[in-house]
Amino acid sequence: MKQYLRETYYLDYSHPSVQSFAVANSNKDATAAENAIQLYYAVRDGYQYSPYNVVLKPELLKASHIVNQSAGYCVEKANLLATAARCIGIPSRMGYAIVRNHIGTEKLQEWLKTDKLVFHGFVELHLEGKWVKATPAFNKELCTKLGVNPLEFDGQNDSIFQEYDQQGGQYMEYIHDYGIFDDLPFDKFCSELKKHYGHLWEGEIGPKDLT
Secondary structure (H helix, E strand, O other): OHHHOOOOOOOOOOOHHHHHHHHHOOOOOOOHHHHHHHHHHHHHHHOEEOOOOOOOOHHHHOHHHHOOOOEEOHHHHHHHHHHHHHHOOOOEEEEEEEEEEOOOOHHHHHHHOOOEEEEEEEEEEEEOOEEEEEOOOOOHHHHHHHOOOOOOOOOOOOEOOOOEOOOOOEOEEEEEEEEEEOOOOHHHHHHHHHHHHHHHHOOOOOOOOOO
16 A cells, blocks of 8 residues: 555655645545545646646646646646645545547547547545545536536545436546556656647647657
8 A cells, every 4th residue: 555655756745835735625633535525626626627738748747736737637637636645644546548528529629639538537545445536627617517517526436437418418438448557657648648649749739748
């Protein structure tokens, strides 16, 4: 279990900004599950979901950088939740998948040239003797705009399968599992984005800093 509590380059929980965030969104008298819930909602709704600013420089994917932003994409938000959890002694690890977004905005699908979201990030937290999945990517405001119920988290049950919109239509489908990691697999993350979204690093439009 030690590897899921350790500090890493990306999960840099000794940084004052990360510690301040973790302390502000937890209670020393609360249970681990109660604190995990509080951290989940702080990340889910405290940071707008935005997939358009994917600048893949290692220093920009550190929790200490993410915590001071106002928005982030799924990998960034998962990284922040995992880091804040470790900061207060909750073991955490990250999972990544390819998901098909059936009602994604036309703007996003046109930009990505696909309805697949590659390397979609979520977190597993070790609570009450078991690993529980939590997906803090999509903030409540965005979900309301898209007509989708936001993913809630109770600290006991997996919160990952946002399968249907409010009208019962299929929303998101997991089609590939990259596995579980104790740290951000930066090289694999970059290679998968380049493999699936290589056009974003061509020409004059889109991210430029794929290392």
